[in-house]
Amino acid sequence: MKEETDIELQLSVYASAFDEFVDTGRYPVYGEEDVLMAYLVTVFEDCLGTQWWNDEILRDLLKNSILEFFSMLLSCFQQIEQRREIEWKYINAILNVKDLERKEELWEKISDYLMGQYSQYELNVGGYNSLLKQGEFDMDILFQKICDEWSLAYRRKIREEKQRCLNSTKKQFESSVGRSNMKDYRIMSRYRMISVKYKELKEIVSCMGREKEQTDELDTLIKQYIPETLSSSVAHSDIHGVEEGNDLQALMPTEVALLAELATEDLFFMKYAMRQLQLFSGRSDSVWKKQESRAKRREPRQIKGPMIVAIDTSGSMQGKAESIAKALLMEITQMAKKQCRKCFLLSFSVRAQVLNTAHPGNWKKVREFMVSQFSGGTDGEEMLTTILHTLTKENYLMADVLIISDFEFAFCCKSTESRIRREQERGVHFYGLQIGNGLNVYKELLDKVWRLDL
Numbered sequence: 400m401k402e403e404t405d406i407e408l409q410l411s412v413y414a415s416a417f418d419e420f421v422d423t424g425r426y427p428v429y430g431e432e433d434v435l436m437a438y439l440v441t442v443f444e445d446c447l448g449t450q451w452w453n454d455e456i457l458r459d460l461l462k463n464s465i466l467e468f469f470s471m472l473l474s475c476f477q478q479i480e481q482r483r484e485i486e487w488k489y490i491n492a493i494l495n496v497k498d499l500e501r502k503e504e505l506w507e508k509i510s511d512y513l514m515g516q517y518s519q520y521e522l523n524v525g526g527y528n529s530l531l532k533q534g535e536f537d538m539d540i541l542f543q544k545i546c547d548e549w550s551l552a553y554r555r556k557i558r559e560e561k562q563r564c565l566n567s568t569k570k571q572f573e574s575s576v577g578r579s580n581m582k583d584y585r586i587m588s589r590y591r592m593i594s595v596k597y598k599e600l601k602e603i604v605s606c607m608g609r610e611k612e613q614t615d616e617l618d619t620l621i622k623q624y625i626p627e628t629l630s631s632s633v634a635h636s637d638i639h640g641v642e643e644g645n646d647l648q649a650l651m652p653t654e655v656a657l658l659a660e661l662a663t664e665d666l667f668f669m670k671y672a673m674r675q676l677q678l679f680s681g682r683s684d685s686v687w688k689k690q691e692s693r694a695k696r697r698e699p700r701q702i703k704g705p706m707i708v709a710i711d712t713s714g715s716m717q718g719k720a721e722s723i724a725k726a727l728l729m730e731i732t733q734m735a736k737k738q739c740r741k742c743f744l745l746s747f748s749v750r751a752q753v754l755n756t757a758h759p760g761n762w763k764k765v766r767e768f769m770v771s772q773f774s775g776g777t778d779g780e781e782m783l784t785t786i787l788h789t790l791t792k793e794n795y796l797m798a799d800v801l802i803i804s805d806f807e808f809a810f811c812c813k814s815t816e817s818r819i820r821r822e823q824e825r826g827v828h829f830y831g832l833q834i835g836n837g838l839n840v841y842k843e844l845l846d847k848v849w850r851l852d853l
Contacts, residue, residue: 406473412438412638416463421468426559432554438569454645459733464576470844473566479560486513486553489719490552494546502542503531509752513549522552554848588671590726595647596724599849603832604730606733606847607799609703617675638667642680645671651680704797705741707786708756711804712746713777719853720834721773727832731801732756732765743789744768747782780815787818789829797826802845805835811844819844 413435416427420443430435431816442465446452451461490510493502504613514524527545530536567738589791594600641651657667670676708731709723728744735742742756746768757767811819819829831848833839842848 400545406470406477409473414462414466417465432558434558435472436564438565439465454671455586456591458582460578460587464572468568468572468576472561472568474560474566476707479557479564482555483553485509486516486549490546490549493542498532499538502538506531506542517552517556521556522549525632533664568816571631581849583769587729590649590722590729590769593722594730597851599832599851600723600727600730600818603727603801603830604734605828607706607731608734609799609802642676642678643675644677645674646678649680650716651677651679653677667779670817703738703740704799705743706735707743707745707789707798707800709747709782709786709800709802709804710743710804711777711782712773714773715805715807716773716834717776723834723851724832726805729769744788745782745785747785748776770843775806777804779804779806780811783815783819785809787815787822790822795827798828800827800829802831802841804831804833806833806839806841807835807837808832810840816844 401817416436416439419425420427426440426443427436431437442461446461451457486509489505493505496502496505506674510524510528513522517524519525527541530541531538580728641696652669657663658817667676708728716724732742744756744765782802789795790798790800810816823829829845831839831841831845833850834853836852837848839848839850
């Protein structure tokens, strides 16, 4: 368990370094022993300016692939360190024990092992044995000298073994990452287009991201001046010309037509990745309008807590509903990573299962979920029970819960309803996206429900 926690913490360091370089262009500072950070820098140098770096989806897929690769390597690195852990224990024991005879006894036990591990150029064990037998030097100073040189040789050996492990696997990783990521890229691009098509999905992401929550005083009356730029339904008089890019809201019809045929679909995604799609260009001097409104502000929540996204994976959600659910999950997961928030995916049909999408080690499972097909029945009661149980773990204060379903299941029992209302009183928000036009018996219980009629 501790080893998994250590790997997770290390992966978060590399993920933060990746994000910081994307945001600022600053290379990470690292020690010479950190072979993975050194490799990450070479990735930055190789990919900078290419389509892998210029396209947000490809860049994020690259990041996920690297971190999955690092997760595997860190497990190997732990085994390397465990094999040589005995040396580090002896180094500390010799340095910390005060009795000189005990120092000599410890050294005698380990010296034969060290002679098999290091050449005389790496650590001259035989030479130090001769000096100890001569007794011409201050023994405490000599043992300090031995441990200092031994520590350097030990760290150098560990670094060399880690570097060999990296070198033996990176070529295979680099040759496979392009093929696998381009396949995922087509899937993610389709989901991104779905997110652009339905404005309700953007509203949900904004709500889950708490973008509108402020820190002003409670119950203050405010005026809002909302700037409005050109919308997707811009008038012909506002069109200034044609430009290249990948803004899906400004696509020319000829580019949309590429998606109609399998033969030209890959061409569309290639042009999207290279920002070469033909777009309508709006006038640079477009008019900004002001819209005034008065609203009574709710008391803001002080922290951005974790998120739980429960997706109905039953057979009734197959097809378009499934694609919409996955598109929304992708957008929320991206937002959670940017905000450094925990995001738990709960898929429910016959049996509910929880997956932490923010854990780099789980991104492969998230990707597998994105390409899987929904099937099975629906157990809404178990889904709600699992959500409530998850809210009792760790620190789930001020959590956000989103249920994506057609809501074709019965209303929960009284005890479950009471528990949900208690969580709402504590600051947990329960949201729902209903995909379909059936009767939703949870509309009054949830804080807000969006509906998409297919």
